[in-house]
Amino acid sequence: MIVPLEYLNKKYFKAMIKNPYQIRFFIDLVQREQKLYRILEASTKEIKYNLSKAEEIRREIYEKMKNYSYHGAMVSPLEGPIIYCIVRILKPEIVIETGVANGASSTFILNALEENNKGRLYSIDLLSKELQVKEKEIGWLIPKELRHRWNLHLGDSKELLPKFLQQLGYVDIFLHDSLHTLEHVLFELRIASAYIKSGILIADDVHPSWINKICNALNIEKHELFNDLLVLKK
Ligand SMILES: C[S@@+](CC[C@H](N)C(=O)[O-])C[C@H]1O[C@@H](n2cnc3c(N)ncnc32)[C@H](O)[C@@H]1O
Structure with missing residues:
Protein backbone atom coordinates (compact mmCIF):
# COMPACT_ATOMS: atom_id res chain seq x y z
CA MET A 1 0.00 0.00 0.00
CA ILE A 2 1.43 3.36 -1.05
CA VAL A 3 0.35 6.19 1.22
CA PRO A 4 2.65 9.22 1.10
CA LEU A 5 4.13 9.92 4.51
CA GLU A 6 2.76 13.43 4.76
CA TYR A 7 -0.77 11.97 4.93
CA LEU A 8 0.15 9.89 7.94
CA ASN A 9 0.62 12.62 10.51
CA LYS A 10 -1.46 14.00 13.37
CA LYS A 11 -2.33 17.24 11.56
CA TYR A 12 -3.75 15.35 8.62
CA PHE A 13 -5.77 12.99 10.81
CA LYS A 14 -7.24 16.00 12.68
CA ALA A 15 -8.24 17.56 9.34
CA MET A 16 -9.84 14.25 8.33
CA ILE A 17 -12.00 14.13 11.42
CA LYS A 18 -13.28 17.67 10.75
CA ASN A 19 -13.83 17.27 7.04
CA PRO A 20 -15.60 14.23 5.52
CA TYR A 21 -14.06 14.97 2.11
CA GLN A 22 -10.63 14.26 3.61
CA ILE A 23 -11.86 10.89 4.91
CA ARG A 24 -13.10 9.99 1.41
CA PHE A 25 -9.76 11.15 -0.01
CA PHE A 26 -7.82 8.97 2.41
CA ILE A 27 -9.95 5.89 1.65
CA ASP A 28 -9.43 6.48 -2.08
CA LEU A 29 -5.71 6.88 -1.53
CA VAL A 30 -5.56 3.53 0.24
CA GLN A 31 -7.74 1.81 -2.40
CA ARG A 32 -6.09 3.17 -5.53
CA GLU A 33 -3.43 0.47 -5.75
CA GLN A 34 -6.02 -2.31 -5.73
CA LYS A 35 -8.25 -0.52 -8.24
CA LEU A 36 -5.30 0.06 -10.58
CA TYR A 37 -4.47 -3.61 -10.31
CA ARG A 38 -8.03 -4.53 -11.33
CA ILE A 39 -8.21 -2.17 -14.29
CA LEU A 40 -4.66 -2.56 -15.65
CA GLU A 41 -4.02 -6.18 -14.74
CA ALA A 42 -0.37 -5.24 -14.20
CA SER A 43 1.83 -6.55 -11.40
CA THR A 44 1.34 -4.91 -8.01
CA LYS A 45 5.10 -4.40 -7.87
CA GLU A 46 4.99 -2.31 -11.04
CA ILE A 47 1.97 -0.33 -9.78
CA LYS A 48 3.62 0.36 -6.40
CA TYR A 49 6.86 1.43 -8.08
CA ASN A 50 5.14 3.86 -10.45
CA LEU A 51 2.90 5.34 -7.75
CA SER A 52 5.94 6.09 -5.63
CA LYS A 53 7.79 7.64 -8.63
CA ALA A 54 4.75 9.81 -9.29
CA GLU A 55 4.94 11.17 -5.75
CA GLU A 56 8.17 12.95 -6.71
CA ILE A 57 6.36 14.70 -9.60
CA ARG A 58 3.44 15.58 -7.36
CA ARG A 59 5.78 17.16 -4.81
CA GLU A 60 7.52 19.25 -7.52
CA ILE A 61 4.14 20.50 -8.79
CA TYR A 62 2.93 21.47 -5.32
CA GLU A 63 6.26 23.16 -4.59
CA LYS A 64 5.83 25.36 -7.71
CA MET A 65 2.21 26.07 -6.82
CA LYS A 66 2.80 27.13 -3.23
CA ASN A 67 3.78 30.69 -4.29
CA TYR A 68 0.34 31.39 -5.72
CA SER A 69 -2.79 32.01 -3.70
CA TYR A 70 -5.07 31.23 -6.65
CA HIS A 71 -4.34 27.81 -8.17
CA GLY A 72 -7.39 27.29 -10.36
CA ALA A 73 -8.32 23.67 -10.88
CA MET A 74 -6.08 20.72 -11.56
CA VAL A 75 -5.86 16.99 -11.07
CA SER A 76 -5.77 16.23 -7.35
CA PRO A 77 -2.81 14.67 -5.47
CA LEU A 78 -4.74 11.40 -5.69
CA GLU A 79 -5.40 11.54 -9.43
CA GLY A 80 -2.11 12.75 -10.92
CA PRO A 81 -0.15 9.66 -9.79
CA ILE A 82 -2.93 7.39 -11.10
CA ILE A 83 -2.67 9.00 -14.55
CA TYR A 84 1.13 8.70 -14.44
CA CYS A 85 0.88 5.02 -13.52
CA ILE A 86 -1.57 4.27 -16.36
CA VAL A 87 0.70 5.94 -18.94
CA ARG A 88 3.79 4.12 -17.63
CA ILE A 89 2.12 0.73 -17.72
CA LEU A 90 0.28 1.06 -21.06
CA LYS A 91 3.27 2.64 -22.87
CA PRO A 92 1.08 4.50 -25.38
CA GLU A 93 2.12 6.04 -28.71
CA ILE A 94 -0.61 8.68 -28.61
CA VAL A 95 -2.25 10.36 -25.62
CA ILE A 96 -4.85 13.11 -26.04
CA GLU A 97 -6.09 15.34 -23.20
CA THR A 98 -8.66 18.12 -23.14
CA GLY A 99 -8.17 20.79 -20.46
CA VAL A 100 -4.63 21.97 -19.74
CA ALA A 101 -4.84 25.12 -17.54
CA ASN A 102 -1.67 25.13 -15.34
CA GLY A 103 -0.57 21.85 -16.88
CA ALA A 104 -0.59 19.47 -13.89
CA SER A 105 -2.11 16.50 -15.72
CA SER A 106 0.11 17.25 -18.75
CA THR A 107 3.18 17.18 -16.46
CA PHE A 108 2.29 13.74 -15.08
CA ILE A 109 1.63 12.38 -18.60
CA LEU A 110 4.78 13.87 -20.16
CA ASN A 111 6.97 12.59 -17.33
CA ALA A 112 5.57 9.10 -17.92
CA LEU A 113 6.11 9.32 -21.71
CA GLU A 114 9.68 10.45 -21.13
CA GLU A 115 10.31 7.50 -18.80
CA ASN A 116 8.76 5.22 -21.45
CA ASN A 117 11.05 6.83 -24.03
CA LYS A 118 8.17 6.95 -26.51
CA GLY A 119 4.85 8.61 -27.22
CA ARG A 120 3.36 12.07 -27.73
CA LEU A 121 0.78 14.10 -25.86
CA TYR A 122 -1.73 16.20 -27.81
CA SER A 123 -3.46 18.73 -25.54
CA ILE A 124 -6.46 20.91 -26.30
CA ASP A 125 -7.57 23.96 -24.30
CA LEU A 126 -9.78 26.98 -24.88
CA LEU A 127 -7.22 29.27 -23.23
CA SER A 128 -9.96 30.63 -21.00
CA LYS A 129 -7.39 31.13 -18.18
CA GLU A 130 -10.34 30.91 -15.79
CA LEU A 131 -9.02 27.85 -14.01
CA GLN A 132 -5.33 28.59 -13.71
CA VAL A 133 -2.82 30.97 -12.14
CA LYS A 134 -3.68 34.13 -14.09
CA GLU A 135 -0.20 35.62 -14.45
CA LYS A 136 1.25 32.43 -15.96
CA GLU A 137 1.02 31.02 -19.47
CA ILE A 138 -1.03 27.92 -20.17
CA GLY A 139 0.82 24.73 -19.21
CA TRP A 140 3.48 26.69 -17.26
CA LEU A 141 4.04 23.78 -14.84
CA ILE A 142 5.45 21.57 -17.62
CA PRO A 143 9.27 21.43 -17.39
CA LYS A 144 11.07 22.62 -20.55
CA GLU A 145 12.87 19.29 -21.02
CA LEU A 146 9.57 17.42 -21.40
CA ARG A 147 8.01 19.70 -24.03
CA HIS A 148 9.53 17.96 -27.04
CA ARG A 149 6.79 15.32 -26.74
CA TRP A 150 3.99 17.90 -26.42
CA ASN A 151 1.62 19.48 -28.96
CA LEU A 152 -0.70 22.17 -27.58
CA HIS A 153 -3.72 23.29 -29.61
CA LEU A 154 -5.93 26.17 -28.60
CA GLY A 155 -9.65 26.03 -29.28
CA ASP A 156 -12.90 24.31 -28.38
CA SER A 157 -12.61 20.53 -28.03
CA LYS A 158 -15.98 20.25 -29.80
CA GLU A 159 -14.23 21.47 -32.92
CA LEU A 160 -10.64 20.33 -32.43
CA LEU A 161 -11.06 16.85 -30.98
CA PRO A 162 -12.89 15.33 -33.98
CA LYS A 163 -10.32 16.94 -36.33
CA PHE A 164 -7.37 15.55 -34.40
CA LEU A 165 -8.76 12.09 -34.09
CA GLN A 166 -9.37 12.01 -37.81
CA GLN A 167 -5.83 13.21 -38.54
CA LEU A 168 -4.13 10.86 -36.07
CA GLY A 169 -6.31 7.87 -36.89
CA THR A 181 -21.12 18.72 -18.07
CA LEU A 182 -22.53 15.28 -18.79
CA GLU A 183 -23.29 16.31 -22.37
CA HIS A 184 -19.72 17.45 -23.04
CA VAL A 185 -18.13 14.49 -21.25
CA LEU A 186 -20.25 12.11 -23.33
CA PHE A 187 -19.39 13.98 -26.52
CA GLU A 188 -15.63 13.73 -25.88
CA LEU A 189 -15.63 10.15 -24.60
CA ARG A 190 -17.85 8.85 -27.39
CA ILE A 191 -15.74 10.27 -30.17
CA ALA A 192 -12.42 9.34 -28.52
CA SER A 193 -13.65 5.81 -27.85
CA ALA A 194 -14.40 5.35 -31.55
CA TYR A 195 -10.64 5.78 -32.19
CA ILE A 196 -9.43 3.48 -29.38
CA LYS A 197 -9.02 -0.18 -30.29
CA SER A 198 -7.59 -1.26 -26.98
CA GLY A 199 -6.75 1.38 -24.43
CA ILE A 200 -7.96 3.63 -21.64
CA LEU A 201 -10.39 6.53 -21.35
CA ILE A 202 -10.20 8.77 -18.29
CA ALA A 203 -12.64 11.47 -17.20
CA ASP A 204 -12.14 13.82 -14.27
CA ASP A 205 -14.91 15.40 -12.15
CA VAL A 206 -17.41 12.65 -12.88
CA HIS A 207 -20.56 12.53 -10.78
CA PRO A 208 -21.33 8.97 -9.58
CA SER A 209 -24.80 9.19 -11.16
CA TRP A 210 -23.19 9.57 -14.62
CA ILE A 211 -21.26 6.30 -14.56
CA ASN A 212 -23.98 3.99 -15.90
CA LYS A 213 -24.87 6.48 -18.61
CA ILE A 214 -21.23 6.73 -19.69
CA CYS A 215 -20.66 2.95 -19.64
CA ASN A 216 -23.86 2.35 -21.63
CA ALA A 217 -23.09 5.07 -24.17
CA LEU A 218 -19.60 3.65 -24.79
CA ASN A 219 -20.62 0.03 -24.40
CA ILE A 220 -17.77 -0.48 -21.92
CA GLU A 221 -18.16 -2.48 -18.72
CA LYS A 222 -14.73 -2.46 -17.19
CA HIS A 223 -14.23 0.69 -15.13
CA GLU A 224 -13.01 1.99 -11.78
CA LEU A 225 -13.87 5.23 -10.00
CA PHE A 226 -11.09 6.89 -8.01
CA ASN A 227 -12.91 9.59 -6.06
CA ASP A 228 -14.32 11.52 -9.06
CA LEU A 229 -11.82 10.24 -11.65
CA LEU A 230 -13.43 7.62 -13.87
CA VAL A 231 -11.12 5.18 -15.66
CA LEU A 232 -12.59 2.98 -18.40
CA LYS A 233 -10.75 0.06 -20.02
CA LYS A 234 -11.58 -0.73 -23.62
C1 LIG B 1 -9.94 21.73 -14.81
S1 LIG B 1 -9.00 22.70 -15.92
C2 LIG B 1 -7.80 21.56 -16.51
C3 LIG B 1 -6.81 21.16 -15.45
C4 LIG B 1 -5.65 20.37 -15.98
N1 LIG B 1 -6.06 19.12 -16.55
C5 LIG B 1 -4.65 20.12 -14.85
O1 LIG B 1 -4.61 19.02 -14.29
O2 LIG B 1 -3.89 21.05 -14.54
C6 LIG B 1 -10.13 22.84 -17.24
C7 LIG B 1 -9.57 23.48 -18.52
O3 LIG B 1 -10.46 23.13 -19.58
C8 LIG B 1 -10.54 24.18 -20.49
N2 LIG B 1 -11.81 24.03 -21.23
C9 LIG B 1 -13.08 24.22 -20.78
N3 LIG B 1 -13.98 23.97 -21.76
C10 LIG B 1 -13.27 23.59 -22.85
C11 LIG B 1 -13.61 23.20 -24.17
N4 LIG B 1 -14.87 23.15 -24.58
N5 LIG B 1 -12.62 22.88 -25.03
C12 LIG B 1 -11.32 22.92 -24.63
N6 LIG B 1 -10.93 23.29 -23.40
C13 LIG B 1 -11.88 23.62 -22.51
C14 LIG B 1 -10.46 25.44 -19.64
O4 LIG B 1 -9.95 26.51 -20.42
C15 LIG B 1 -9.52 25.01 -18.51
O5 LIG B 1 -8.21 25.45 -18.77
Whole structure:
Protein backbone atom coordinates (compact mmCIF):
# COMPACT_ATOMS: atom_id res chain seq x y z
CA MET A 1 0.00 0.00 0.00
CA ILE A 2 1.43 3.36 -1.05
CA VAL A 3 0.35 6.19 1.22
CA PRO A 4 2.65 9.22 1.10
CA LEU A 5 4.13 9.92 4.51
CA GLU A 6 2.76 13.43 4.76
CA TYR A 7 -0.77 11.97 4.93
CA LEU A 8 0.15 9.89 7.94
CA ASN A 9 0.62 12.62 10.51
CA LYS A 10 -1.46 14.00 13.37
CA LYS A 11 -2.33 17.24 11.56
CA TYR A 12 -3.75 15.35 8.62
CA PHE A 13 -5.77 12.99 10.81
CA LYS A 14 -7.24 16.00 12.68
CA ALA A 15 -8.24 17.56 9.34
CA MET A 16 -9.84 14.25 8.33
CA ILE A 17 -12.00 14.13 11.42
CA LYS A 18 -13.28 17.67 10.75
CA ASN A 19 -13.83 17.27 7.04
CA PRO A 20 -15.60 14.23 5.52
CA TYR A 21 -14.06 14.97 2.11
CA GLN A 22 -10.63 14.26 3.61
CA ILE A 23 -11.86 10.89 4.91
CA ARG A 24 -13.10 9.99 1.41
CA PHE A 25 -9.76 11.15 -0.01
CA PHE A 26 -7.82 8.97 2.41
CA ILE A 27 -9.95 5.89 1.65
CA ASP A 28 -9.43 6.48 -2.08
CA LEU A 29 -5.71 6.88 -1.53
CA VAL A 30 -5.56 3.53 0.24
CA GLN A 31 -7.74 1.81 -2.40
CA ARG A 32 -6.09 3.17 -5.53
CA GLU A 33 -3.43 0.47 -5.75
CA GLN A 34 -6.02 -2.31 -5.73
CA LYS A 35 -8.25 -0.52 -8.24
CA LEU A 36 -5.30 0.06 -10.58
CA TYR A 37 -4.47 -3.61 -10.31
CA ARG A 38 -8.03 -4.53 -11.33
CA ILE A 39 -8.21 -2.17 -14.29
CA LEU A 40 -4.66 -2.56 -15.65
CA GLU A 41 -4.02 -6.18 -14.74
CA ALA A 42 -0.37 -5.24 -14.20
CA SER A 43 1.83 -6.55 -11.40
CA THR A 44 1.34 -4.91 -8.01
CA LYS A 45 5.10 -4.40 -7.87
CA GLU A 46 4.99 -2.31 -11.04
CA ILE A 47 1.97 -0.33 -9.78
CA LYS A 48 3.62 0.36 -6.40
CA TYR A 49 6.86 1.43 -8.08
CA ASN A 50 5.14 3.86 -10.45
CA LEU A 51 2.90 5.34 -7.75
CA SER A 52 5.94 6.09 -5.63
CA LYS A 53 7.79 7.64 -8.63
CA ALA A 54 4.75 9.81 -9.29
CA GLU A 55 4.94 11.17 -5.75
CA GLU A 56 8.17 12.95 -6.71
CA ILE A 57 6.36 14.70 -9.60
CA ARG A 58 3.44 15.58 -7.36
CA ARG A 59 5.78 17.16 -4.81
CA GLU A 60 7.52 19.25 -7.52
CA ILE A 61 4.14 20.50 -8.79
CA TYR A 62 2.93 21.47 -5.32
CA GLU A 63 6.26 23.16 -4.59
CA LYS A 64 5.83 25.36 -7.71
CA MET A 65 2.21 26.07 -6.82
CA LYS A 66 2.80 27.13 -3.23
CA ASN A 67 3.78 30.69 -4.29
CA TYR A 68 0.34 31.39 -5.72
CA SER A 69 -2.79 32.01 -3.70
CA TYR A 70 -5.07 31.23 -6.65
CA HIS A 71 -4.34 27.81 -8.17
CA GLY A 72 -7.39 27.29 -10.36
CA ALA A 73 -8.32 23.67 -10.88
CA MET A 74 -6.08 20.72 -11.56
CA VAL A 75 -5.86 16.99 -11.07
CA SER A 76 -5.77 16.23 -7.35
CA PRO A 77 -2.81 14.67 -5.47
CA LEU A 78 -4.74 11.40 -5.69
CA GLU A 79 -5.40 11.54 -9.43
CA GLY A 80 -2.11 12.75 -10.92
CA PRO A 81 -0.15 9.66 -9.79
CA ILE A 82 -2.93 7.39 -11.10
CA ILE A 83 -2.67 9.00 -14.55
CA TYR A 84 1.13 8.70 -14.44
CA CYS A 85 0.88 5.02 -13.52
CA ILE A 86 -1.57 4.27 -16.36
CA VAL A 87 0.70 5.94 -18.94
CA ARG A 88 3.79 4.12 -17.63
CA ILE A 89 2.12 0.73 -17.72
CA LEU A 90 0.28 1.06 -21.06
CA LYS A 91 3.27 2.64 -22.87
CA PRO A 92 1.08 4.50 -25.38
CA GLU A 93 2.12 6.04 -28.71
CA ILE A 94 -0.61 8.68 -28.61
CA VAL A 95 -2.25 10.36 -25.62
CA ILE A 96 -4.85 13.11 -26.04
CA GLU A 97 -6.09 15.34 -23.20
CA THR A 98 -8.66 18.12 -23.14
CA GLY A 99 -8.17 20.79 -20.46
CA VAL A 100 -4.63 21.97 -19.74
CA ALA A 101 -4.84 25.12 -17.54
CA ASN A 102 -1.67 25.13 -15.34
CA GLY A 103 -0.57 21.85 -16.88
CA ALA A 104 -0.59 19.47 -13.89
CA SER A 105 -2.11 16.50 -15.72
CA SER A 106 0.11 17.25 -18.75
CA THR A 107 3.18 17.18 -16.46
CA PHE A 108 2.29 13.74 -15.08
CA ILE A 109 1.63 12.38 -18.60
CA LEU A 110 4.78 13.87 -20.16
CA ASN A 111 6.97 12.59 -17.33
CA ALA A 112 5.57 9.10 -17.92
CA LEU A 113 6.11 9.32 -21.71
CA GLU A 114 9.68 10.45 -21.13
CA GLU A 115 10.31 7.50 -18.80
CA ASN A 116 8.76 5.22 -21.45
CA ASN A 117 11.05 6.83 -24.03
CA LYS A 118 8.17 6.95 -26.51
CA GLY A 119 4.85 8.61 -27.22
CA ARG A 120 3.36 12.07 -27.73
CA LEU A 121 0.78 14.10 -25.86
CA TYR A 122 -1.73 16.20 -27.81
CA SER A 123 -3.46 18.73 -25.54
CA ILE A 124 -6.46 20.91 -26.30
CA ASP A 125 -7.57 23.96 -24.30
CA LEU A 126 -9.78 26.98 -24.88
CA LEU A 127 -7.22 29.27 -23.23
CA SER A 128 -9.96 30.63 -21.00
CA LYS A 129 -7.39 31.13 -18.18
CA GLU A 130 -10.34 30.91 -15.79
CA LEU A 131 -9.02 27.85 -14.01
CA GLN A 132 -5.33 28.59 -13.71
CA VAL A 133 -2.82 30.97 -12.14
CA LYS A 134 -3.68 34.13 -14.09
CA GLU A 135 -0.20 35.62 -14.45
CA LYS A 136 1.25 32.43 -15.96
CA GLU A 137 1.02 31.02 -19.47
CA ILE A 138 -1.03 27.92 -20.17
CA GLY A 139 0.82 24.73 -19.21
CA TRP A 140 3.48 26.69 -17.26
CA LEU A 141 4.04 23.78 -14.84
CA ILE A 142 5.45 21.57 -17.62
CA PRO A 143 9.27 21.43 -17.39
CA LYS A 144 11.07 22.62 -20.55
CA GLU A 145 12.87 19.29 -21.02
CA LEU A 146 9.57 17.42 -21.40
CA ARG A 147 8.01 19.70 -24.03
CA HIS A 148 9.53 17.96 -27.04
CA ARG A 149 6.79 15.32 -26.74
CA TRP A 150 3.99 17.90 -26.42
CA ASN A 151 1.62 19.48 -28.96
CA LEU A 152 -0.70 22.17 -27.58
CA HIS A 153 -3.72 23.29 -29.61
CA LEU A 154 -5.93 26.17 -28.60
CA GLY A 155 -9.65 26.03 -29.28
CA ASP A 156 -12.90 24.31 -28.38
CA SER A 157 -12.61 20.53 -28.03
CA LYS A 158 -15.98 20.25 -29.80
CA GLU A 159 -14.23 21.47 -32.92
CA LEU A 160 -10.64 20.33 -32.43
CA LEU A 161 -11.06 16.85 -30.98
CA PRO A 162 -12.89 15.33 -33.98
CA LYS A 163 -10.32 16.94 -36.33
CA PHE A 164 -7.37 15.55 -34.40
CA LEU A 165 -8.76 12.09 -34.09
CA GLN A 166 -9.37 12.01 -37.81
CA GLN A 167 -5.83 13.21 -38.54
CA LEU A 168 -4.13 10.86 -36.07
CA GLY A 169 -6.31 7.87 -36.89
CA TYR A 170 -6.11 6.37 -33.41
CA VAL A 171 -5.45 7.16 -29.75
CA ASP A 172 -4.24 4.88 -26.95
CA ILE A 173 -5.19 6.95 -23.89
CA PHE A 174 -7.72 9.76 -23.77
CA LEU A 175 -8.14 12.12 -20.79
CA HIS A 176 -11.14 14.42 -20.45
CA ASP A 177 -10.58 17.37 -18.08
CA SER A 178 -12.27 20.28 -19.90
CA LEU A 179 -15.93 21.21 -19.55
CA HIS A 180 -17.52 18.97 -16.92
CA THR A 181 -21.12 18.72 -18.07
CA LEU A 182 -22.53 15.28 -18.79
CA GLU A 183 -23.29 16.31 -22.37
CA HIS A 184 -19.72 17.45 -23.04
CA VAL A 185 -18.13 14.49 -21.25
CA LEU A 186 -20.25 12.11 -23.33
CA PHE A 187 -19.39 13.98 -26.52
CA GLU A 188 -15.63 13.73 -25.88
CA LEU A 189 -15.63 10.15 -24.60
CA ARG A 190 -17.85 8.85 -27.39
CA ILE A 191 -15.74 10.27 -30.17
CA ALA A 192 -12.42 9.34 -28.52
CA SER A 193 -13.65 5.81 -27.85
CA ALA A 194 -14.40 5.35 -31.55
CA TYR A 195 -10.64 5.78 -32.19
CA ILE A 196 -9.43 3.48 -29.38
CA LYS A 197 -9.02 -0.18 -30.29
CA SER A 198 -7.59 -1.26 -26.98
CA GLY A 199 -6.75 1.38 -24.43
CA ILE A 200 -7.96 3.63 -21.64
CA LEU A 201 -10.39 6.53 -21.35
CA ILE A 202 -10.20 8.77 -18.29
CA ALA A 203 -12.64 11.47 -17.20
CA ASP A 204 -12.14 13.82 -14.27
CA ASP A 205 -14.91 15.40 -12.15
CA VAL A 206 -17.41 12.65 -12.88
CA HIS A 207 -20.56 12.53 -10.78
CA PRO A 208 -21.33 8.97 -9.58
CA SER A 209 -24.80 9.19 -11.16
CA TRP A 210 -23.19 9.57 -14.62
CA ILE A 211 -21.26 6.30 -14.56
CA ASN A 212 -23.98 3.99 -15.90
CA LYS A 213 -24.87 6.48 -18.61
CA ILE A 214 -21.23 6.73 -19.69
CA CYS A 215 -20.66 2.95 -19.64
CA ASN A 216 -23.86 2.35 -21.63
CA ALA A 217 -23.09 5.07 -24.17
CA LEU A 218 -19.60 3.65 -24.79
CA ASN A 219 -20.62 0.03 -24.40
CA ILE A 220 -17.77 -0.48 -21.92
CA GLU A 221 -18.16 -2.48 -18.72
CA LYS A 222 -14.73 -2.46 -17.19
CA HIS A 223 -14.23 0.69 -15.13
CA GLU A 224 -13.01 1.99 -11.78
CA LEU A 225 -13.87 5.23 -10.00
CA PHE A 226 -11.09 6.89 -8.01
CA ASN A 227 -12.91 9.59 -6.06
CA ASP A 228 -14.32 11.52 -9.06
CA LEU A 229 -11.82 10.24 -11.65
CA LEU A 230 -13.43 7.62 -13.87
CA VAL A 231 -11.12 5.18 -15.66
CA LEU A 232 -12.59 2.98 -18.40
CA LYS A 233 -10.75 0.06 -20.02
CA LYS A 234 -11.58 -0.73 -23.62
C1 LIG B 1 -9.94 21.73 -14.81
S1 LIG B 1 -9.00 22.70 -15.92
C2 LIG B 1 -7.80 21.56 -16.51
C3 LIG B 1 -6.81 21.16 -15.45
C4 LIG B 1 -5.65 20.37 -15.98
N1 LIG B 1 -6.06 19.12 -16.55
C5 LIG B 1 -4.65 20.12 -14.85
O1 LIG B 1 -4.61 19.02 -14.29
O2 LIG B 1 -3.89 21.05 -14.54
C6 LIG B 1 -10.13 22.84 -17.24
C7 LIG B 1 -9.57 23.48 -18.52
O3 LIG B 1 -10.46 23.13 -19.58
C8 LIG B 1 -10.54 24.18 -20.49
N2 LIG B 1 -11.81 24.03 -21.23
C9 LIG B 1 -13.08 24.22 -20.78
N3 LIG B 1 -13.98 23.97 -21.76
C10 LIG B 1 -13.27 23.59 -22.85
C11 LIG B 1 -13.61 23.20 -24.17
N4 LIG B 1 -14.87 23.15 -24.58
N5 LIG B 1 -12.62 22.88 -25.03
C12 LIG B 1 -11.32 22.92 -24.63
N6 LIG B 1 -10.93 23.29 -23.40
C13 LIG B 1 -11.88 23.62 -22.51
C14 LIG B 1 -10.46 25.44 -19.64
O4 LIG B 1 -9.95 26.51 -20.42
C15 LIG B 1 -9.52 25.01 -18.51
O5 LIG B 1 -8.21 25.45 -18.77
